[in-house]
Amino acid sequence: MVPSASPFVQGTISFRVLCLLRDCGALSRADLAGRLGEPRARTLAEIDALVAGDLVRDAGPAASRGGRRSTLVELSADIRFAAVDLGATSIDMEISDGRLEPVAGYAEPADIRSGPKATLRRVTEILTKLQAEGAYDRLRSIGIGVPGPVSFRDGVPVSPPLMPGWNRYPVREVLSREHGCPVVVDNDVNIMAIGERHGGVARSVDNALFLKVGTGIGCGIYVGGNVYRGTDGCAGDIGHIQLDGHTQLCACGNVGCLEAVFGGAALARDALAVARSGASPALADRLATQGALSARDVGDAAAGGDAVCARLIRDGGRQLGIVLAGLVSFINPSMIVVGGGLALLGHMLLAEIRSVVYQRSLPLATGNLRIVMSELGPRAGVVGAAVLASDLAYGSQEQ
Amino acid sequence: MVPSASPFVQGTISFRVLCLLRDCGALSRADLAGRLGEPRARTLAEIDALVAGDLVRDAGPAASRGGRRSTLVELSADIRFAAVDLGATSIDMEISDGRLEPVAGYAEPADIRSGPKATLRRVTEILTKLQAEGAYDRLRSIGIGVPGPVSFRDGVPVSPPLMPGWNRYPVREVLSREHGCPVVVDNDVNIMAIGERHGGVARSVDNALFLKVGTGIGCGIYVGGNVYRGTDGCAGDIGHIQLDGHTQLCACGNVGCLEAVFGGAALARDALAVARSGASPALADRLATQGALSARDVGDAAAGGDAVCARLIRDGGRQLGIVLAGLVSFINPSMIVVGGGLALLGHMLLAEIRSVVYQRSLPLATGNLRIVMSELGPRAGVVGAAVLASDLAYGSQEQ
Numbered sequence: 001m002v003p004s005a006s007p008f009v010q011g012t013i014s015f016r017v018l019c020l021l022r023d024c025g026a027l028s029r030a031d032l033a034g035r036l037g038e039p040r041a042r043t044l045a046e047i048d049a050l051v052a053g054d055l056v057r058d059a060g061p062a063a064s065r066g067g068r069r070s071t072l073v074e075l076s077a078d079i080r081f082a083a084v085d086l087g088a089t090s091i092d093m094e095i096s097d098g099r100l101e102p103v104a105g106y107a108e109p110a111d112i113r114s115g116p117k118a119t120l121r122r123v124t125e126i127l128t129k130l131q132a133e134g135a136y137d138r139l140r141s142i143g144i145g146v147p148g149p150v151s152f153r154d155g156v157p158v159s160p161p162l163m164p165g166w167n168r169y170p171v172r173e174v175l176s177r178e179h180g181c182p183v184v185v186d187n188d189v190n191i192m193a194i195g196e197r198h199g200g201v202a203r204s205v206d207n208a209l210f211l212k213v214g215t216g217i218g219c220g221i222y223v224g225g226n227v228y229r230g231t232d233g234c235a236g237d238i239g240h241i242q243l244d245g246h247t248q249l250c251a252c253g254n255v256g257c258l259e260a261v262f263g264g265a266a267l268a269r270d271a272l273a274v275a276r277s278g279a280s281p282a283l284a285d286r287l288a289t290q291g292a293l294s295a296r297d298v299g300d301a302a303a304g305g306d307a308v309c310a311r312l313i314r315d316g317g318r319q320l321g322i323v324l325a326g327l328v329s330f331i332n333p334s335m336i337v338v339g340g341g342l343a344l345l346g347h348m349l350l351a352e353i354r355s356v357v358y359q360r361s362l363p364l365a366t367g368n369l370r371i372v373m374s375e376l377g378p379r380a381g382v383v384g385a386a387v388l389a390s391d392l393a394y395g396s397q398e399q
Numbered sequence: 400m401v402p403s404a405s406p407f408v409q410g411t412i413s414f415r416v417l418c419l420l421r422d423c424g425a426l427s428r429a430d431l432a433g434r435l436g437e438p439r440a441r442t443l444a445e446i447d448a449l450v451a452g453d454l455v456r457d458a459g460p461a462a463s464r465g466g467r468r469s470t471l472v473e474l475s476a477d478i479r480f481a482a483v484d485l486g487a488t489s490i491d492m493e494i495s496d497g498r499l500e501p502v503a504g505y506a507e508p509a510d511i512r513s514g515p516k517a518t519l520r521r522v523t524e525i526l527t528k529l530q531a532e533g534a535y536d537r538l539r540s541i542g543i544g545v546p547g548p549v550s551f552r553d554g555v556p557v558s559p560p561l562m563p564g565w566n567r568y569p570v571r572e573v574l575s576r577e578h579g580c581p582v583v584v585d586n587d588v589n590i591m592a593i594g595e596r597h598g599g600v601a602r603s604v605d606n607a608l609f610l611k612v613g614t615g616i617g618c619g620i621y622v623g624g625n626v627y628r629g630t631d632g633c634a635g636d637i638g639h640i641q642l643d644g645h646t647q648l649c650a651c652g653n654v655g656c657l658e659a660v661f662g663g664a665a666l667a668r669d670a671l672a673v674a675r676s677g678a679s680p681a682l683a684d685r686l687a688t689q690g691a692l693s694a695r696d697v698g699d700a701a702a703g704g705d706a707v708c709a710r711l712i713r714d715g716g717r718q719l720g721i722v723l724a725g726l727v728s729f730i731n732p733s734m735i736v737v738g739g740g741l742a743l744l745g746h747m748l749l750a751e752i753r754s755v756v757y758q759r760s761l762p763l764a765t766g767n768l769r770i771v772m773s774e775l776g777p778r779a780g781v782v783g784a785a786v787l788a789s790d791l792a793y794g795s796q797e798q
Contacts, residue, residue: 149763159763207630219729228622230731231606234763241725242759244643254759323725326640330618330726332629360641360653364548364558364633 011396013038013046018055018394021075022099028062030070047073055079055098055394075099080136081389082179084123084144085188085381088112088162088215091119093126094382095135100199100390104135105382112147115165116174124178142175142183143389145191145381147216149234155185158233161252162216184388188212188381189236190227192374193220195384196337201375207333210374211324212340213349215264223331239263241323258323262316264341267295270312280308299345310348317349321356328361328369339374346373410795412437412445417454417793420474421498427461429469446472454478454497454793474498479535480788481578483522483543484587484780487511487561487614490518492525493781494534499598499789503534504781511546514564515573523577541574541582542788544590544780546615548633554584557632560651561615583787587611587780588635589626591773592619594783595736600774606732609773610723611739612748614663622730638662640722657722661715663740666694669711679707698744709747716748720755727760727768738773745772 011019017032027035033043050056051073059072079098084091089111095104106126112119123144130136148160155172157163176183186194193210196202202210202222210220219236221228229235239259246256248266260266271293275283282301287293302309324336336357338350354371361369376383410418416431426434432442449455450472458471478497483490488510494503505525511518522543529535547559554571556562575582585593592609595601601609601621609619618635620627628634638658645655647665659665670692674682681700686692701708723735735756737749753770760768775782 221730223622223627224625226623228730230764231733231767232731232763234761235729235731237728237731237761237764238725240761241728242721244721252761322641322643326637326722326725327729329636329640330634330729331620331627332631332634332636334630362633362636362639362651364631365629365636368630 013043014050015395017043017047017050018075019391021056021073022390022394025099026059026072026074028070028072030062032073078137079393080139081386081393082127082136082139082142083382083385083389084142085191085385086110086112086119086123086144086146087188087381088147091122091126092378092382093123093130094379094386095130096386098390100383100386102382104130104133106130112163112166116169116171120171120174120178123175127179139179139181140393141181141389142179143186143191143385143387143392144171144175144183145186145188145385146171147188149232149237150185150187150190150229151233152184152186152229155183157185182392184392186385186388187218187220187229187233187236189218189220190229191382191384191388192339192380193222193337193384194227194387195376195380195382196339196374197222198387199376199383200337200380201372202335202337205335207331208335208337209324209327209331209333210337210339211320213263213320213338213342214340217259217263217320217340219327221331222333238323238327243319243322246319258319262319264295267298267312267316267342268293271295271298271309274308274312280306282306283309295342296344299348302345302348313345313348314352317352318356320349321353322360324353325357325360328357328365332365334368334370336369336371337374338371339377339380343374343377412442413449414794416442416446416449417474418790420455420472421789421793424498425458425471425473427469427471429461431472477536478792479538480785480792481526481535481538481541482781482784482788483541484590484784485509485511485518485522485543485545486587486780487546490522490525491777491781492522492529493778493785494529495785497789499782499785501781503529503532505529511562511565515568515570519570519573519577522574526578538578538580540580540788540792541578542585542590542784542786542791543570543574543582544585544587544784545570546587548631548636549584549586549589549628550632551583551585551628554582556584581791583791585784585787586617586619586628586632586635588617588619589628590781590783590787591738591779592621592736592783593626593786594775594779594781595738595773596621597786598775598782599736599779600771601734601736604734606730607734607736608723608726608730608732609736609738610719612662612719612737612741613739616658616662616719616739618726620730621732637722637726642718642721645718657718661718663694666697666711666715666741667692670694670697670708673707673711679705681705682708694741695743698747701744701747712744712747713751716751717755719748720752721759723752724756724759727756727764731764733767733769735768735770736773737770738776738779742773742776 033040059074062070062072075098083094091110092107094102148163149158156168157166171185172183189212202208206225208222212218217239219238240257243256248260250257250260274280275287286297298309432439458473461469461471474497482493490509491506493501547562548557555567556565570584571582588611601607605624607621611617616638618637639656641655647659649656649659673679674686685696697708
């Protein structure tokens with residue numbers, strides 16, 4: 001039996017040195033030793049060992065602060081990570097350097113239902129192309145997010161409802177063999193959450209929820225500064241929380257699931273209905289011109305003053321707010337970040353969510369709660385995938 | 400900025416040694432050194448330092464396993480902790496030894512609304528009485544749970560709705576000064592959760608929810624093996640999650656809160672209504688005899704075949720199940736433990752909760768989910784308070 005309380009969080013010295021160089025840039029040996037709070041001689045020896053390897057290099061003398069001058073170290077310039085964000089209908093990729101600055105990017109529409117072999121073959125083709133264009137010489141690691149539950153430990157999707165053919169497909173193993181480097185696989189909402197916490201609006205926030213409203217709806221969870229993935233890797237799968245009094249049939253077979261009521265697919269369905277009924281002349285015009293409608297059309301029409309579209313967004317925001325209000329009472333976070341494709345609905349959506357959460361949750365739980373839009377937008381996923389890839393390469397023991 | 404991932408959990412060597420002796424009893428020095436996985440010489444030196452202090456003593460030679468014989472160490476026999484569980488209407492206390500075995504206990508009705516001074520004075524009176532009766536010579540530490548949100552770091556209740564006069568009252572400081580030992584303060588549901596995980600049905604379960612259904616309703620949360628308390632100390636306060644379509648006025652001012660619909664107070668209210676309306680002859684009889692009704696009467700009448708009482712329990716279980724189903728999709732736990740006063744409703748309540756959760760949550764999230772009754776029952780709280788007290792005395796850094 002392990003002690004029941006009192007963990008303190010840390011990692012190996014070398015991992016923490018590499019993370020500091022990633023997040024802060026070049027630092028002096030003295031500064032690193034001071035920041036780590038470990039025995040100084042041991043930290044300096046670990047830094048020397050890193051410089052002797054190929055991840056860290058000397059970067060000249062540090063600015064003098066009196067006394068003996070320390071030397072700067074920094075991450076090697078040739079470190080490259082691949083970050084892959086597989087959505088239900090898209091592939092987004094970035095190649096980044098050791099500090100997670102993007103050096104190349106690529107995005108294209110794709111259908112996750114084409115299965116793991118075709119999808120991962122396409123990922124490999126894109127990577128090979130980026131390599132040929134000089135984005136990288138070799139990859140240190142790959143981080144990849146997929147739109148479904150993942151066993152983080154095993155590196156495989158687990159019963160993902162939107163991904164036929166992917167159940168327990170060895171994504172990590174296949175990509176690792178193909179590219180000769182370690183690979184980390186996570187859920188697409190989790191990588192978005194990791195991205196926002198690393199380089200977005202949630203920097204240094206320990207308890208936060210990341211609401212992704214895209215075709216479906218999901219939630220990334222940070223508690224105590226760590227992503228929480230749940231017992232089976234499906235924590236945050238709030239799209240199938242049932243709303244009483246709603247009868248829309250969901251793809252999962254239940255009725256009244258949150259994402260059957262609101263989300264990209266539900267909003268496109270509702271838009272079609274109000275266009276055809278004539279309730280929204282603006283949408284009827286768009287339907288006649290384009291032959292189809294999407295959530296973006298609803299957002300544009302609402303912004304242009306269409307009351308029925310504004311109502312659709314408010315009603316959806318209200319349902320999201322009702323679910324979030326319960327989760328706020330339950331998990332008492334410091335921040336909720338709203339992202340995903342429907343974030344394009346903007347402040348009309350956010351205002352409704354805020355209104356419902358602040359009305360329905362306990363005042364104590366909302367006193368310090370911020371509800372904000374994603375800062376990284378569509379890049380949140382690849383940023384988070386790059387963070388995971390670097391954690392892996394730098395020696396995280398979280399696998 | 401701290402590293403974004405890859406913590407590994409541990410505590411100081413001496414803390415981990417003391418926890419092993421608490422949880423396993425006497426162990427040989429060799430065994431302890433092996434279990435900790437730290438440099439052997441350092442661990443043995445730490446053990447010697449502990450023996451030189453007053454928490455640990457030598458306990459003779461260990462059974463020979465060939466080679467040089469190791470010696471046993473164990474916790475000192477005179478270690479005493481006080482565990483206090485303040486409910487809305489009760490005080491439960493235990494004095495335990497270093498291994499958390501109870502050496503004395505005491506319980507009495509009380510009203511938390513009599514305020515902090517009167518309540519803590521009564522706690523001190525009881526402790527003094529237990530000391531006079533020989534339960535302890537001196538206390539190493541005190542763990543106390545209160546029925547409201549707590550700032551764990553500050554050791555004070557925070558805006559507790561059921562506890563007028565307690566807001567930010569310095570519970571830790573007052574008790575510590577009075578009894579000359581360190582004190583740890585937590586929420587009453589959290590100490591129940593800690594108790595069940597330490598010595599009850601949830602031993603070694605890392606992701607678990609502890610549903611307390613008493614006068615009100617609350618939830619303790621374990622994620623990754625640690626209690627999660629939330630940003631403001633009110634995580635798990637699910638009694639005020641609003642249920643759509645319900646109009647019962649809650650003490651918090653909102654309508655349709657879970658605990659306005661079900662829970663000890665709501666069930667007593669509903670029992671009175673069906674007794675007076677004549678819908679339940681069994682309850683009408685009890686009301687005539689006793690002059691009042693409680694949740695226990697509903698449980699007894701249902702067990703005796705009263706259909707209306709069975710319906711009240713099932714309806715309540717259904718509402719609990721609806722809220723839990725959403726939380727299961729969200730947090731994907733391995734186990735839900737049901738405790739608190741209304742656990743006396745037994746398997747009729749449990750069956751309804753299970754039915755709703757398994758129907759409404761995602762199959763992936765419920766495949767490995769167990770929903771069970773509390774094993775420690777009314778003792779869960781004091782066991783958890785004793786665990787917290789011992790963690791504090793043994794050097795936990797979680798304060």
